[in-house]
Amino acid sequence: MTAQVAESLPQEVTKPSLRERIRMHGGYLPYLLVLPTMLLILVIAIYPMLDSLRISLLNNPLLSQPSFVGLRNYTRVLSDPVFITAIGTTIFFMLISVVLETMLGLGIALLINKTFPGRGLVRAAILVPWAFPTVVSAQMWLLMYNDQTGIITYILQSMHLLSAGDTLIGSRIGVIIASIITDTWKTTPFMALLILAGLQVIPTELYEAASVDGTSRWQRFIRITLPMLKGPLLIALLFRSLDAIRVFDLFYVFGQRSVPSIASYANFKMFAGTAEDFAPGVAATVIVFLFGIVISLVFLFLMRESTSRN
């Protein structure tokens, strides 16, 4: 870059030193201001992540003299059929819930995009599910899924989708469906509000110009709305997917030990097994982390693709 600068400005342009550049940009003050945050993140987030890698290679970190066992914990976890099933469970959950939440969120956003009386109340009402702790939401839906007070159980039994005495959370697919329903209930409002914010930034002139040209509502949706939403949508999808892959609370309540997600599997391995299971549990959490990295890379690629095309 220095060579290019030298070409365009052939006179005395010397590249300022680092110290000068810092002074030009506000001095050392900003670094002081962000220092506490960066230190905190380093110690509380980065250190445990790195340490989890270390622990996953030990036999038992709770001993005073743990020994290094290489990748044994990983092979142990990956050869456990329960874990492999949990991977399938979690991925299935992630795909379905993210798609559902995005489509429903889009629908709701379009619905409340126009002003109408009581709109603020509606926004507040749909925000309510988001405010509850996930585990409490799970408990509330459990009151509808269980065999004693479960209204949903009753309805499904009346429709003969469930046999008498059986509940939705009695089978693996049922637990997954129950988790998807509860997660969709909790998160769709958030997606809807996010998309709504994106919708309201689209200038109305675009729509007016299009309707003068005689386009139909559907065409305007496809050609104007969707492309303009792409940016916020991708970001929302990225965060939702990462959230979904680490799903814990829902499967802890609905699936317990029999139908785990990879995060709840890791938790049971670490805290409800023998001391020997702790390190394999940590190995399982590292695998969750790897899944997260893969998802992030996929989305980064998608986002780069869309910005380069524009």
Add this chain to the structure above:
Amino acid sequence: MAIGAHSSLKVRDTDHARRRSRSGEEHTWSWGTFGRYIAVALVVVVALAPLYWTFITSVKSGVELNASPPTLFPTSFDLSNYVLVFSSSFFLPTLRNSAIISAVTTVLALLFGVLSAYAIARIDFLGKSAVLSSVLAVNMFPFIAMVGPLFVLFTGPFYIYNTYLALIIPDLVLTLPLTIWFLTSFFRDLPADLEESARVDGASRLYTLWKIIVPLTAPGVFAAAILSFIAVWNDFLFGLTLTSDEQAQPVTVGITRFNSEHVVAYGQLAAAAIVVTIPLVILVLLFQRRIVSGLTAGAVKG
């Protein structure tokens, strides 16, 4: 927003009159509007139905709870579940724990967050994008992966297991990214010349801060506080793994103690859920506009 001539526009989807309101959005009175209202009503019902079911479950008598089919409109009104919940040995302590942990963590997050957000929003310093990206990246961490090492640390060399500190520390990781993201966006929108003109007028630094900057930033900081409080209150994973009893357990863990292996006290579970969620419902209803702006800040502006 532009208000164009509407008489000459040919629009296909409805043949009813269109009126443009002041804000430039359309009101179309037709079957479409009716359908829209029905759909919105449906969404609201679905959103609030579980809350309703939990409430009536909490006030049904024991006899009615066991009724089959379950009753949609309760015929009894019995507060004994609430009595049992409040007199249980662990519920109120966990409620207090949650309140203290959420409050302290929020204060800390605001402290760190305001400093960092001010720097990021106002000063264009070298490495700024690196700082911002690393803060956002923390949001993408699988927190379950932090649990193992923290457990080893807090039961070993840094023995704070089952104390408030054991939760405050990881909960900061939960709220800091959100807080900084929101505050940065908020500070960016503040007019920059206000601080400078006040300074030029000869007002002392402290006066400037108190009379001008604080009132300007108060709404944003307040909104950030609400978001942060809710985020910490909702934590379950750290509370479950880094505490062992009601000495430091948050209420999210406390509420699961109503499910024992054999007998699930559904009535009490429902009552506990109502107690935990009512304050949140009130918070949301009162501050929904601020909360919404907080959640969507930066997502659209980038």
